[in-house]
Amino acid sequence: MTDILERLAEREGQGPINQPGAQDRGDDRALERFLKFVSPKFIRGPDPELAENWLERMINIFAALDYTEERRVNFAVFQFEGVARAWWDVIRGKWERAQTPWIWENFTREFNKKFLPPLIQEKMEDEFIKLRQGISSVAEYEGKFIKISKYAPELVTNERKRIKRFVQ
Template sequence: MINIFAALNYTKERQVNFAVFKFEGLARAWWNVIRAKWDRERTAWTWLNFVREFNEKYLPPLIQEKREDDFIKLHQGTLSVSEYEIQFTKLSKFTPELIVTEQRRMRRLIRGLNIEIQEALAAAQINTFTEVLEKAQRIEIARAQVRAFHAMRRGAPSGSQGAGRR
């Protein structure tokens, strides 16, 4: 939604109006209570205030803590780099203080990558989060190609491997 707001140059009040436009049923009832409270207390109609109220209602502290823990414990494991980055991005919104700068965001992403990708990235000159992703994906592809090559060589008949080496 934030990208939509930026692209359409929405004012702070319009951002909130856009978000609540689609509310129905219980969500609409909740919003009517919040809107009345904001009018009484003269609360500014900002996205930040809206998200705070929304999270207070629909993201209880226990769930927030679970999401934070999930982010802290996140590792690539069997995921592709792309799949890992999607999970990283989804969970990172619950711990903005851990990725407050580009450098911290990059370090946190790298720390969760599989060790062989971390090792290959160690000597790379990397300046942005996008560069980390691109280089990690290239390493992943190259390593898959090497594995496929070795698997093909192991699967080839023994006479064809050494035919050129006499």
């Protein structure tokens, strides 16, 4: 009966009350749920598309899990290895000194600044501007159009502009 009540309380987000180690068990279960999604490790390769794909995957996982901001940051950096881990250690120290809140928005800003710098974003914007269907199918063209349109948001601010640019 106690186990059932514990599980029910955890589902409600309260966790078991007045029991030593209860918070740790909740964190362990949250980590288990996160790892079940087979979240990718991030090492930092030379390809910015890898960074972008990793971040999109993390965003999708966290949307499904509905975790707190701080837990999202902690679990995302749990996936860092090598150069990415070293970079995060520097950022963590900076955040601690400046008392920066551990929220997802701060994390993505730092991540994008490092792994998707403005030069790369400008390159992707140029690619979007020059995008043509060519020999691609309409579905392939649409996929590419949607994927890189985020680099030129001012060109697709509303549905009418988006359609015009797509047809163009």
